[in-house]
Each structure stands twice: as structure tokens, then as C-alpha cells.
Amino acid sequence: MKAAVLYEPNTPLVVEEISTRKPASREVLVKTAFAGLCHSDLHFIEGLYPHPLPAVLGHEAAGIVEAVGPDVTYVKPGDHVISCLAVFCGTCEMCLSGRPGICSNTEVKLPPGKAQRLEWEKSDQLHSFMNLSSFAEQMLVHENALVKIRDDMPLDRAALIGCGVLTGFGAVATTAxxxxxxxxxxxxxxxxxxxxxxxxxxxxxxxxxxxxxxxxxxxxxxxxxxxxxxxxxxxxxxxxxxxxxxxxxxxxxxxxxxxxxxxxxxxxxxxxxxxxxxxxxxxxxxxxxxxxxxxxxxxxxxSMMGGGSFRTDMPRLIELYLQDRLHLDDWISERITLEEVNDGFDAMRSGKGIRSIIAF
The missing domain is CATH 3.40.50.720 (NAD(P)-binding Rossmann-like Domain)
Incomplete structure (x- = not known):
């Protein structure tokens, strides 16, 4: 599959051919439909936050489930899903107190450098980003990094909810x-x-x-x-x-x-x-x-990811969109190909538009 790889800070992303293994226990393989370019990605590209490299960036996306591993109960092939970087365990103190966005279980919310989900002949380890790496044609993720959504929700709009919309809306409605x-x-x-x-x-x-x-x-x-x-x-x-x-x-x-x-x-x-x-x-x-x-x-x-619970908040945001109260149509500035990802970040640096969306 094709993926955009960051080799070093302050260098352009490079589209490469990589692969991923089959889903293991509680893992899900998702065909990426759309991925948004978020300013958080740019922070890592510009070296403002540390992360092991090379890595496939991207963390705001929506797609369709292709395959599931053993013990997966939440989704099945064909389901439409939104990815979420705030993968949760459901059993730690933060999760049980209603704050899964700051889950502390590093066996599920894998820290940088620990995930072994991407494979690439050019490097011993191609690092995942935010447990997602959505700048790729497929994502291999834990099932608790996904939210199942209704099939009639446009996936390009749904991708926006995966980070930017959930974060801003939730910061107002939940955190504040x-x-x-x-x-x-x-x-x-x-x-x-x-x-x-x-x-x-x-x-x-x-x-x-x-x-x-x-x-x-x-x-x-x-x-x-x-x-x-x-x-x-x-x-x-x-x-x-x-x-x-x-x-x-x-x-x-x-x-x-x-x-x-x-x-x-x-x-x-x-x-x-x-x-x-x-x-x-x-x-x-x-x-x-x-x-x-x-x-x-x-x-x-x-405020982290809006401070709420994304498996309840994201479907509610979808309902607000379908009621024409949440105006997601105005967010998308341009649809680009994966090969145009660096142009999308250039537009972000210059302040053009709101969101560039990669269409796979």
C-alpha cells in the first residue's frame, strides 16, 4: 500500500510502498477513505514535538473495515468507522471515571516506538503515529481506536470529526x-x-x-x-x-x-x-x-480530544451534522491526493483554508 513517510523533521513527506501484517487479537484492518491534515501533524513535521522516525503520520480519518482479528467484538468487515487517536482500554482509572481520552494503559495506548504494525523493507522499524498512521491506504489499529458510524454519513465529513471537530466542539461543550x-x-x-x-x-x-x-x-x-x-x-x-x-x-x-x-x-x-x-x-x-x-x-x-467519550460524542456530532446544525460542509477547503500531501501542509502554513482532505 502507499503511505506518506516522514524521514526527518523539516523535510517533505515521501510517498512510499509499505505493507502491514494481518490483524492480531483485538486489531482491525481499515481501508482509509479520507484523512484530514491537522496542525498537530505539522507540529511533528517541524520537530516541535519529539517522535521516533521514520514514521507514517496522520490521525484524523474515516474508512471501512476490511478485516478483523481474533476477539474483536465491536466491528465487522464492511462497517463504516471513524478513527480516534485517543484509543482507550476501558478498565483504567481514567476510563472508568469517564475520561477515556486520557487513558493511561500503555498496553492499549501504545507509546511512540512500541507499535509493530507497519512493515517496510527500507527500515527495521517503520513507526506508527498516534496508534493510527492515517496517511496510508490502510490502517491497522486496536478496535478501541474506532467508532462505528451510520452508513449514510459522508466519510469525508466523518473524517473531520476524528480530531478537529471533536476537539474544538468538545472543548466548549464538555471541558469548558x-x-x-x-x-x-x-x-x-x-x-x-x-x-x-x-x-x-x-x-x-x-x-x-x-x-x-x-x-x-x-x-x-x-x-x-x-x-x-x-x-x-x-x-x-x-x-x-x-x-x-x-x-x-x-x-x-x-x-x-x-x-x-x-x-x-x-x-x-x-x-x-x-x-x-x-x-x-x-x-x-x-x-x-x-x-x-x-x-x-x-x-x-x-483539554484533550474534547474531554468526553468519543464513542458517544462522535455519533452525536453526526446527528447534529445531519440536522444541519453542525456545518461540516464549510470545513473542507480542498480534496487532495496522497501525492499532494506536502502541498496541503504548505497551504496550512500559509493560512489558506480550513482543512485539506486526502481522498484515497
Whole structure:
């Protein structure tokens, strides 16, 4: 099968012929239909996060089950599925307390370098990425890295739910717990940020402030539910948000993964407000807040994959899409081939569009 391989950081991905073994116990072989290009992949391409190489990247995808290994009970060949990097065991403390996204069982959620699912004659080990490696024509995964979905859901839209939409929507609805009438500021209007905007609108937020330097993205944000738009190039976003809201927002959702914007998110919250950091701040960087501000019950928290349970959340998001409340059609900027994957990341770097989707 064809797959896009990252040899070294800051080099283009190379499409190679690789293979994978047959499914073992509780493993599933999926024919990849669509895979989204996520900014998290770019973090690893640019070396901002460590990972053993060479590796097949990609973690946002949807496809059709081709084969199942022994002891698989959840899916069967022919099922339509969404992949999820937050593979869970179902038995650890995190899973049993309702937070499978941060499952701690490394026998199921294999750490980087441990998986032996990809085979390649050019290397002793071709590493898997996020237990998925969706930039390939097939994925061999644990059954708990999949969500079975209804057959009438378009698989290109379903792929978006696998990471970006689930993460942004869940950060608002689950992690932050936005209530009807509350004010929300969303920093960064890429795929995750747009999902946060749309999620805040569905949650009934009274005021939704979309913040980005890209005018086209800000205009799309208004279509998805933003009541106000703000370009940081026009002035200090903290001062402007606090002025617009009379002291700050109930919730600030940071979707860029930058130290500066993470700190801005906290500083634009009101007393009792919460800043939720969704973006992946580069490894090794610290976020600084004024300790005095914590006296007024302002909170800073992270969110992993939306903070919920993806086997219940993903089907619900599909229903919202089919009801025309979650506007996934507006997410897809272009459909590309696997051979065009580097062009897709170039478009991401330049800020063009929301999501490029690889069509296999």
C-alpha cells in the first residue's frame, strides 16, 4: 500500500510502498477513505514535538473495515468507522471515571516506538503515529481506536470529526461546559477553532467572539455562529475583549497552541472565568499567569480530544451534522491526493483554508 513517510523533521513527506501484517487479537484492518491534515501533524513535521522516525503520520480519518482479528467484538468487515487517536482500554482509572481520552494503559495506548504494525523493507522499524498512521491506504489499529458510524454519513465529513471537530466542539461543550447566555472568546479560527465557534453557538452562548488575523476565516466564523469578530492586528485583543464584554469573558478557548495566545486567553477572562487551552503548545515551553489573578477564581485548564467519550460524542456530532446544525460542509477547503500531501501542509502554513482532505 502507499503511505506518506516522514524521514526527518523539516523535510517533505515521501510517498512510499509499505505493507502491514494481518490483524492480531483485538486489531482491525481499515481501508482509509479520507484523512484530514491537522496542525498537530505539522507540529511533528517541524520537530516541535519529539517522535521516533521514520514514521507514517496522520490521525484524523474515516474508512471501512476490511478485516478483523481474533476477539474483536465491536466491528465487522464492511462497517463504516471513524478513527480516534485517543484509543482507550476501558478498565483504567481514567476510563472508568469517564475520561477515556486520557487513558493511561500503555498496553492499549501504545507509546511512540512500541507499535509493530507497519512493515517496510527500507527500515527495521517503520513507526506508527498516534496508534493510527492515517496517511496510508490502510490502517491497522486496536478496535478501541474506532467508532462505528451510520452508513449514510459522508466519510469525508466523518473524517473531520476524528480530531478537529471533536476537539474544538468538545472543548466548549464538555471541558469548558459553556452554558446558555455565557460569553466566549475563541482564539484561532482554523479547523479546531471553527468547531469551537460552531459548538458555542449550538450550546447557546450569548456572545461568541472569534479572534484571528485571517479576514476570510473571520467571515466564515460569523456564518458558523460568531456574534463578534476581532483581528489582533487592529489592537490589543485582551483590552478589546475586556472592553467589549465589560470586564472579560466567561470562557476563553485557545486553539492555536502558542505561549502568547495561551496567556492572552487567561488574561481576557473575567473574575470566575476559565481559559481552556486546546492548542498544542510546543514541548518545553511554559505558560505564565499572574498568581494574584487566581485569587478571583480564574482558572486555566487543558483539554484533550474534547474531554468526553468519543464513542458517544462522535455519533452525536453526526446527528447534529445531519440536522444541519453542525456545518461540516464549510470545513473542507480542498480534496487532495496522497501525492499532494506536502502541498496541503504548505497551504496550512500559509493560512489558506480550513482543512485539506486526502481522498484515497
Amino acid at each position: 461546559g459553556v452554558m446558555p447566555g455565557e460569553t466566549v472568546a475563541i482564539i484561532g479560527c482554523g479547523g479546531v477553532g471553527m468547531a469551537a465557534v460552531n459548538g458555542a453557538w449550538i450550546a447557546g452562548a450569548g456572545r461568541i467572539i472569534a479572534i484571528d488575523t485571517n479576514a476570510a476565516k473571520l467571515q466564515l466564523a460569523t456564518k458558523l455562529g460568531a456574534t463578534d469578530i476581532l483581528n489582533p492586528a487592529d489592537g490589543d485583543p485582551i483590552e478589546r475583549v475586556r472592553e467589549m464584554t465589560g470586564g472579560g469573558v466567561h470562557h476563553a478557548i485557545e486553539c492555536l497552541g502558542l505561549k502568547e495566545t495561551a496567556e492572552q486567553a487567561f488574561r481576557m477572562t473575567a473574575r470566575g472565568g476559565t481559559a481552556t487551552i486546546v492548542g498544542m503548545v510546543p514541548y518545553g515551553l511554559n505558560i505564565e499567569v499572574h498568581g494574584f489573578d487566581l485569587l478571583f477564581e480564574r482558572r486555566l485548564q487543558g
